[in-house]
Amino acid sequence: MKKIVIREEYCLGCRLCEVHCATAHSKSKNIIKTFKSAQGRPLSALVFEEQGYTTFALQCRHCKDAPCIESCLTSAMYKDKHGTVLHDTEKCVGCWMCIMACPFGVIKPDLKEKKVGSKCDFCTGREKPACVEHCPNHAIILKEYR
Amino acid sequence: MRHLIIGYSVAAISAIKSIREFDKASEIVVLTDETSVYSRPLISYFLAGQVMKNKLSFIPKDFEEEMKITVRWNTAAKKIDSKKKTVLTADNEIIKYDRLLICTGGVPIKLPIDGYFEDISGIFTFVKLGEVEKLIKYIEKNKIKECVILGAGLIGMKAAEGLLARKIKIRIVEMADRLLANTFDKTASALLEEKLKESGSEFLKETTIKKIISKAKKLEALELSSGKTIKTRLLIMAVGVRPNIELCKGTGVAVNRGIVVNTKMETNIPGVYAAGDVAEGREFLSGENAVIAIWPVAARQGGVAGANMAGKITEYDGMFPMNSVTILGVPSISFGLTNPKTADYQILLSSEGGRYKKIVIKEDRIVGVVLVNAIERAGIFGLLIKQKLDVSALKKQLLLDDFGFLVLPRDFRKHFVTGEGTEV
Numbered sequence: 001m002k003k004i005v006i007r008e009e010y011c012l013g014c015r016l017c018e019v020h021c022a023t024a025h026s027k028s029k030n031i032i033k034t035f036k037s038a039q040g041r042p043l044s045a046l047v048f049e050e051q052g053y054t055t056f057a058l059q060c061r062h063c064k065d066a067p068c069i070e071s072c073l074t075s076a077m078y079k080d081k082h083g084t085v086l087h088d089t090e091k092c093v094g095c096w097m098c099i100m101a102c103p104f105g106v107i108k109p110d111l112k113e114k115k116v117g118s119k120c121d122f123c124t125g126r127e128k129p130a131c132v133e134h135c136p137n138h139a140i141i142l143k144e145y146r
Numbered sequence: 147m148r149h150l151i152i153g154y155s156v157a158a159i160s161a162i163k164s165i166r167e168f169d170k171a172s173e174i175v176v177l178t179d180e181t182s183v184y185s186r187p188l189i190s191y192f193l194a195g196q197v198m199k200n201k202l203s204f205i206p207k208d209f210e211e212e213m214k215i216t217v218r219w220n221t222a223a224k225k226i227d228s229k230k231k232t233v234l235t236a237d238n239e240i241i242k243y244d245r246l247l248i249c250t251g252g253v254p255i256k257l258p259i260d261g262y263f264e265d266i267s268g269i270f271t272f273v274k275l276g277e278v279e280k281l282i283k284y285i286e287k288n289k290i291k292e293c294v295i296l297g298a299g300l301i302g303m304k305a306a307e308g309l310l311a312r313k314i315k316i317r318i319v320e321m322a323d324r325l326l327a328n329t330f331d332k333t334a335s336a337l338l339e340e341k342l343k344e345s346g347s348e349f350l351k352e353t354t355i356k357k358i359i360s361k362a363k364k365l366e367a368l369e370l371s372s373g374k375t376i377k378t379r380l381l382i383m384a385v386g387v388r389p390n391i392e393l394c395k396g397t398g399v400a401v402n403r404g405i406v407v408n409t410k411m412e413t414n415i416p417g418v419y420a421a422g423d424v425a426e427g428r429e430f431l432s433g434e435n436a437v438i439a440i441w442p443v444a445a446r447q448g449g450v451a452g453a454n455m456a457g458k459i460t461e462y463d464g465m466f467p468m469n470s471v472t473i474l475g476v477p478s479i480s481f482g483l484t485n486p487k488t489a490d491y492q493i494l495l496s497s498e499g500g501r502y503k504k505i506v507i508k509e510d511r512i513v514g515v516v517l518v519n520a521i522e523r524a525g526i527f528g529l530l531i532k533q534k535l536d537v538s539a540l541k542k543q544l545l546l547d548d549f550g551f552l553v554l555p556r557d558f559r560k561h562f563v564t565g566e567g568t569e570v
């Protein structure tokens with residue numbers, strides 16, 4: 001199966017991955033509309049880190065034995081047949097067990113809506129995840145694993 | 147071959163999935179004294195009216211067919227005969243097994259309080275769906291506007307959340323000097339106490355109920371050890387749960403506080419396994435056995451038990467206490483040992499604008515964390531505890547809001563972030 005691999009040595013810190021992630025998950029799929037919408041800037045499913053000159057962006061690792069699924073009290077967090085860890089907002093009650101369990105800290109809570117706010121869905125339906133497609137320096141790549 | 151499972155909740159369901167991963171053919175029979183599968187932690191959301199009854203399940207509708215299991219609803223197990231390898235049900239049916247899994251969970255602890263009788267109306271526990279349905283009926287019929295909760299632990303606070311959502315004023319009676327005393331210190335508790343006060347609720351600390359006063363089998367008032375008497379028509383007993391080990395008496399299955407299991411989730415009797423709130427398995431930090439009554443532990447232990455029952459040898463490496471509790475919009479997450487009793491621990495604290503972080507360190511390893519109003523990326527702390535990472539060089543960064551993988555040693559970070567999956 002394919003995995004998203006991140007390579008911090010190549011990260012420019014441009015944060016285009018976040019912009020394109022948010023856009024790909026917006027209603028309009030349009031960058032300008034997405035970022036100028038009345039609801040404010042949408043959350044991307046990546047966590048961007050920066051310390052001095054080092055940067056990288058991390059998203060859900062779609063773990064084999066995903067601790068977020070094991071901890072989820074409602075089965076809102078689940079795995080599809082391709083091994084992608086997905087999240088069903090309908091079932092989510094915002095108990096934050098997944099925030100507690102995720103060792104990568106890549107699930108973002110929406111404290112107001114009491115639902116998981118954003119979590120990488122591997123861009124289900126797209127040929128390539130938006131962050132991979134738009135990373136100008138191949139810091140985020142797709143790799144085949146068996 | 148027949149796998150027999152007693153109890154049908156998260157530990158059982160994990161076990162079933164795991165058995166079926168390695169063994170498609172054997173028979174699986176489940177005994178449950180309940181009439182549906184529901185997520186126990188959701189009962190407070192059900193009480194609050196935020197989750198409807200038909201949404202309480204956490205398994206697909208066709209789970210039983212898909213897993214090819216037979217579920218015997220409303221059928222309590224009464225007796226185990228581990229020599230004959232049989233279980234007697236409450237209907238006096240004898241069911242044979244080859245492998246047995248006991249995952250009967252916990253039962254509410256009942257304190258011997260003067261004046262308490264089973265049949266007084268207005269006193270409830272808060273563990274099972276059936277009980278909460280009765281509670282809702284009672285609240286609606288009697289137009290309850292106030293109540294008393296005995297115990298400010300996880301279950302008491304969950305009950306509080308559900309009751310507050312129904313606009314019921316609560317008074318919490320607690321022996322300790324703070325809320326969630328198992329994990330919280332006074333600073334963390336104060337953040338919640340403030341919210342409770344705002345909601346018109348009261349926190350009566352360092353006291354307990356000395357006497358229950360009733361009239362014609364109806365709850366009327368409570369006499370506290372502080373000398374105060376408070377009138378109330380609803381009392382929630384939430385002093386905790388203990389492992390439901392009733393079934394093991396006289397069977398030879400070794401019990402301590404819970405059913406003692408090895409790292410394969412097997413009891414001292416070969417072929418008999420236990421998992422979840424009833425089991426006493428390995429605790430990661432101490433390396434000793436302990437009962438950790440939380441959902442993820444039940445899920446993990448059930449999975450390990452199931453694999454071993456199906457013949458796939460799998461080891462449980464132990465977990466540590468952790469929880470996520472949100473009360474009145476204040477989210478908190480805790481891990482491990484948060485209130486050390488001896489002086490050989492270092493404690494890092496930050497408290498700013500209602501955001502509280504506490505990190506407990508022993509011999510340069512994190513062993514406990516409390517986060518209140520600051521839960522973002524909390525799981526990374528769980529990882530650091532599990533991996534026993536030496537944090538001596540990063541103590542300054544641990545409390546900062548931009549704390550993340552970039553402050554961790556490069557090798558450690560790369561090992562976890564790149565590659566196929568987690569090794570957590």
Ligand SMILES: Cc1cc2nc3c(=O)[nH]c(=O)nc-3n(C[C@H](O)[C@H](O)[C@H](O)COP(=O)(O)OP(=O)(O)OC[C@H]3O[C@@H](n4cnc5c(N)ncnc54)[C@H](O)[C@@H]3O)c2cc1C
Nearest residue numbers: 153155156157179186187222223250251422423439440441
């Ligand atoms: C109100 C509340 C809120 C909670 N919130 C959280 C939370 O936020 N996070 C968290 O991690 N944990 C939480 N927990 C704890 C969590 O629910 C438990 O850890 C988990 O349900 C344990 O699962 P289990 O499968 O071991 O047992 P249980 O879920 O307790 O299930 C045991 C089952 O066995 C059945 N049974 C018992 N005896 C017999 C018998 N003799 N014959 C047949 N069947 C029997 C019982 O009826 C029950 O259905 C909460 C618990 C409560 C009560």
